[in-house]
Amino acid sequence: MALVTAIGLMSGTSMDGIDLAIMRTDGVSVIETGPSHFVAYDAAFRRRIEASLETAKSVVVRTDRPGGLAEIERDITLRHADAVKAFMNALPPEWREVDLIGFHGQTVLHRPHLGVTVQLGDGALLAGETGIPVIYDMRANDMAHGGQGAPLVPAYHAALARSLPAPHAGLFPVVFVNIGGISNVTYVPETGEPLAFDSGPGNALIDQWVDREGGIPYDAGGAIASEGGVVEQVVDRYLHKPFFRRPGPKSLDRNDFTLAEVEGLELADGARTLAAVSARAIAVSANQMPLAPKLWIICGGGRKNPHIVGDLSEIAQRSGAEVIVAEDAGLDGDATEAEAWAYLAVRSQKALPLTFPGTTGCREAVSGGVLASPFVEGHQSFTPASSD
Numbered sequence: 390m391a392l393v394t395a396i397g398l399m400s401g402t403s404m405d406g407i408d409l410a411i412m413r414t415d416g417v418s419v420i421e422t423g424p425s426h427f428v429a430y431d432a433a434f435r436r437r438i439e440a441s442l443e444t445a446k447s448v449v450v451r452t453d454r455p456g457g458l459a460e461i462e463r464d465i466t467l468r469h470a471d472a473v474k475a476f477m478n479a480l481p482p483e484w485r486e487v488d489l490i491g492f493h494g495q496t497v498l499h500r501p502h503l504g505v506t507v508q509l510g511d512g513a514l515l516a517g518e519t520g521i522p523v524i525y526d527m528r529a530n531d532m533a534h535g536g537q538g539a540p541l542v543p544a545y546h547a548a549l550a551r552s553l554p555a556p557h558a559g560l561f562p563v564v565f566v567n568i569g570g571i572s573n574v575t576y577v578p579e580t581g582e583p584l585a586f587d588s589g590p591g592n593a594l595i596d597q598w599v600d601r602e603g604g605i606p607y608d609a610g611g612a613i614a615s616e617g618g619v620v621e622q623v624v625d626r627y628l629h630k631p632f633f634r635r636p637g638p639k640s641l642d643r644n645d646f647t648l649a650e651v652e653g654l655e656l657a658d659g660a661r662t663l664a665a666v667s668a669r670a671i672a673v674s675a676n677q678m679p680l681a682p683k684l685w686i687i688c689g690g691g692r693k694n695p696h697i698v699g700d701l702s703e704i705a706q707r708s709g710a711e712v713i714v715a716e717d718a719g720l721d722g723d724a725t726e727a728e729a730w731a732y733l734a735v736r737s738q739k740a741l742p743l744t745f746p747g748t749t750g751c752r753e754a755v756s757g758g759v760l761a762s763p764f765v766e767g768h769q770s771f772t773p774a775s776s777d
């Protein structure tokens with residue numbers, strides 16, 4: 390199959406900024422990954438997005454844009470366009486011919502039980518600004534086929550799991566864990582389709598806690614948590630929520646878990662306890678997998694919190710499993726989601742499935758995404774600056 394060079398763009402539930410990555414793929418195997426980049430949102434913009442989560446609660450029809458949502462959608466899109474242009478200008482010459490962009494947008498509402506998921510992101514505007522075809526709105530078709538609309542990264546996790554280099558090749562079942570604002574897990578057996586679901590809170594509660602209690606955006610390196618201890622009763626209160634007993638497929642809205650259980654703790658104890666909650670939520674997800682995982686591979690910002698990784702490793706090792714971070718398998722754990730959106734865009738273009746009954750609960754494996762073409766009168770194509 391023909392190779393496509395695609396840029397993937399992800400602004401996740403942490404709302405910290407835009408991850409960009411570029412790759413070449415036939416939509417099945419990962420042929421080559423290229424450079425990646427991150428553009429942070431400034432604090433004021435992050436606050437605007439946070440406020441838009443509240444506004445979005447009134448959305449009933451997913452195309453509704455009440456109370457300033459249209460304006461922030463435009464601003465989010467223009468920030469993505471600027472990020473793409475800066476990224477392309479810095480790419481080495483062999484990566485400058487870009488065929489396609491996969492654009493996630495910013496999730497502001499996710500109500501799978503009501504069949505509503507809203508990602509702010511104007512694909513047509515981004516295509517017009519960059520001069521590159523854009524595939525966006527990749528969750529909707531899955532929901533239209535009875536799926537949760539999330540997680541979508543499992544198709545990419547499965548491709549990665551099946552091309553792991555030594556010494557990790559063949560250690561099936563492999564479980565990929567993405568610790569973003571929310572965590573999700575993908576169980577990859579040696580053959581057959583992956584199983585996946587959101588496993589619980591990732592970094593979002595920790596971020597909210599250290600922001601509110603300490604005015605700090607996130608617990609870098611788990612430094613705050615290092616000063617505190619795990620309050621077991623609080624961990625139990627989180628882990629006893631019905632979500633953890635529900636079998637997958639299942640997915641979460643950023644606001645499904647709150648700080649209610651941790652109220653009243655000291656800053657450091659709260660950060661340490663919430664790190665334990667993140668780790669144990671991932672660990673108990675193994676109870677819903679057909680076989681015990683042999684290898685856990687951790688991607689996403691949460692892999693930089695040694696308490697989350699340490700707690701998970703301790704639990705997984707009791708059943709003989711190995712826990713590694715993406716880099717230990719030669720992967721870029723900051724870029725995995727953005728790479729996934731590039732990969733999914735190529736799959737969408739080739740009408741290959743993005744989701745499977747075991748990953749989202751869709752009735753059958755389905756493709757998805759909407760194509761926005763830049764070739765509209767009045768749009769200027771973007772040409773990367775010459776590297777000479």
Ligand SMILES: Nc1ncnc2c1ncn2[C@@H]1O[C@H](COP(=O)(O)OP(=O)(O)OP(=O)(O)O)[C@@H](O)[C@H]1O
Pocket residue numbers: 399400401402403404405567568569570571572591592593595596607608609610611688689690691693694726
């Ligand atoms: N050095 C670090 N130490 C500890 N935590 C970190 C560090 N760097 C990033 N993080 C955490 O990772 C988060 C960002 O992770 P990531 O980019 O994977 O999330 P996301 O893509 O927004 O989320 P999602 O996967 O839910 O869509 C930050 O908000 C922060 O909590």
Ligand SMILES: CC(=O)N[C@H]1[C@@H]2OC[C@@H](O2)[C@@H](O)[C@@H]1O[C@H](C)C(=O)O
Pocket residue numbers: 401402496499506538539540541542543569570571572573587640641726
């Ligand atoms: C609706 C939505 O945006 N969900 C995100 C969120 O962040 C993590 C988790 O919850 C996952 O379900 C999903 O993102 C990942 C990248 C996915 O779809 O695979």
